[in-house]
Amino acid sequence: MAQTPHAEEHQSFIKTPEQLAAVVFLAFAVPIVIIVILTQFVTGPSSDPAKSMNEDAVARRIKPVGEVVFGDAQPAATPAAPAPAAPVVAAAPAKVDGKAVYDQACSVCHSAGIAGAPKTGDKAAWAPRIAQGKDTLYTHAIGGIRGMPAKGGNASLADAEVKAAVDVMISQAK
Numbered sequence: 001m002a003q004t005p006h007a008e009e010h011q012s013f014i015k016t017p018e019q020l021a022a023v024v025f026l027a028f029a030v031p032i033v034i035i036v037i038l039t040q041f042v043t044g045p046s047s048d049p050a051k052s053m054n055e056d057a058v059a060r061r062i063k064p065v066g067e068v069v070f071g072d073a074q075p076a077a078t079p080a081a082p083a084p085a086a087p088v089v090a091a092a093p094a095k096v097d098g099k100a101v102y103d104q105a106c107s108v109c110h111s112a113g114i115a116g117a118p119k120t121g122d123k124a125a126w127a128p129r130i131a132q133g134k135d136t137l138y139t140h141a142i143g144g145i146r147g148m149p150a151k152g153g154n155a156s157l158a159d160a161e162v163k164a165a166v167d168v169m170i171s172q173a174k
């Protein structure tokens, strides 16, 4: 009882190479389009400022609860010698205390080398970065680069404060 082979038993609706190409293309394209549309819901512009993913709005939301205030906020008291008791808060006006900025805004990542941050004091990690030139480091610290958030994620810092913190880091790596 020889059986004839059932070559056509499982029929596919794909019959031609063109149909196969179309199916393969759609199998990639459709999910990508769906994912892109979904991301628009999450990251797209939102009218609610509390939910906006705008860089400034995010920086405001995630900024530290407390911050070091330099200069202006102090009552115009006697231009006394810097108070040794509270050097961070009592930093002399006009002179930016890079160490204080570093401690407050940068050490969280850079003292331990978190998230790929070059560790402060690690000469080998800093040598190639310092080789880029100070201005490049300033630009990257202020504007951010890869894992490094702009101004260390602290948008309220003045450019001069960030630069002073960079100077501290550079001096530690020499």
Ligand code: HEC
Pocket: 101, 102, 105, 106, 107, 108, 109, 110, 114, 115, 116, 117, 118, 129, 132, 136, 137, 138, 140, 141, 145, 146, 147, 148, 149, 151, 152, 153, 162, 163, 165, 166, 169
């Ligand atoms: C959230 C963690 C984080 C904080 C906070 C942070 N950094 Fe960074 N920083 C990084 C990471 C990660 C890199 C490495 C980026 C890379 O090259 O991929 C980096 C790199 C740098 C670089 C080298 C950039 C270059 O061109 O190679 C400088 C300078 C720097 N940070 C300065 C600062 C200063 C100043 C502050 C504080 C105001 C700060 N960082 C706060 C994570 C951080």
